[in-house]
Amino acid sequence: MANIAVVYHSGGGNTAVLAEAIGNGAASVPGAKVSLQRITSQQINAKLRWEDEGIAKELQQADGIIFGCPTLMGMVSTPFKAFMEAAFMPWAKQAWKDKFAGGFTNSASINGDKTNTQIQLLVFAAQMGMLWVPMGDHPGNNWSGGSESDMNRLGAFLGPMSQPRASVAEEAAHSADLQTGFRYGQRFASIVSHWTREGTHVTDRMFDAATAAAIKAQAQKAAK
Numbered sequence: 001m002a003n004i005a006v007v008y009h010s011g012g013g014n015t016a017v018l019a020e021a022i023g024n025g026a027a028s029v030p031g032a033k034v035s036l037q038r039i040t041s042q043q044i045n046a047k048l049r050w051e052d053e054g055i056a057k058e059l060q061q062a063d064g065i066i067f068g069c070p071t072l073m074g075m076v077s078t079p080f081k082a083f084m085e086a087a088f089m090p091w092a093k094q095a096w097k098d099k100f101a102g103g104f105t106n107s108a109s110i111n112g113d114k115t116n117t118q119i120q121l122l123v124f125a126a127q128m129g130m131l132w133v134p135m136g137d138h139p140g141n142n143w144s145g146g147s148e149s150d151m152n153r154l155g156a157f158l159g160p161m162s163q164p165r166a167s168v169a170e171e172a173a174h175s176a177d178l179q180t181g182f183r184y185g186q187r188f189a190s191i192v193s194h195w196t197r198e199g200t201h202v203t204d205r206m207f208d209a210a211t212a213a214a215i216k217a218q219a220q221k222a223a224k
């Protein structure tokens with residue numbers, strides 16, 4: 001069974017709609033178990049550290065994690081950045097190494113510097129030692145016969161994007177973007193399923209002395 005988690009932040013609900021489409025696509029793959037985990041500002045403590053044991057546990061158990069957040073000021077949203085920074089211990093322990101990763105974003109402008117957000121998610125996944133699954137669909141709406149209803153109409157290669165135009169409720173979810181998200185979720189779960197079924201790869205973890213000391217110090221602190 002492929003265990004997929006979609007972990008995302010959405011302040012106003014637009015990114016949540018894309019997260020759900022991606023989750024539905026992943027869930028359409030036989031044998032895939034999908035959970036949607038929403039990052040909220042309530043999970044961030046007074047020291048600006050994100051913490052939620054339930055979500056952390058779900059992510060630990062996942063074979064693949066798809067990250068998503070809105071693009072704000074051309075980059076990942078603050079709650080999602082807090083979540084990424086809180087991944088220090090899984091980073092130190094290489095706990096997510098060799099899990100699959102993907103990333104999506106949503107913003108009001110057709111461009112809006114969404115790619116920068118996806119690059120941030122990609123770098124984060126690389127730091128975690130994860131395996132990035134790119135969009136996999138050619139860009140749409142980029143030739144004379146193209147249209148707004150084309151798959152991947154926003155032409156992203158790193159992962160799905162959506163563009164709900166601000167303050168127009170009926171346009172909040174562009175159907176082509178949601179279908180693109182669905183297709184991506186399906187592709188992601190299908191790849192993870194294939195890997196979990198066929199794979200015999202064993203994750204090799206090698207710790208440098210400083211990181212090993214940090215893990216030991218954290219364990220001693222937790223034991224007190």
Ligand SMILES: Cc1cc2nc3c(=O)[nH]c(=O)nc-3n(C[C@H](O)[C@H](O)[C@H](O)COP(=O)(O)O)c2cc1C
Pocket residue numbers: 009010011012013014015016070071072073074075106107108109110111112113164166
């Ligand atoms: C502080 C702020 C910054 C924003 N920056 C961008 C931006 O850089 N590019 C863009 O296209 N839209 C930007 N937007 C619009 C949001 O991306 C858009 O409203 C998005 O749908 C919000 O997603 P959510 O409903 O999941 O929170 C910004 C909105 C806010 C409030």
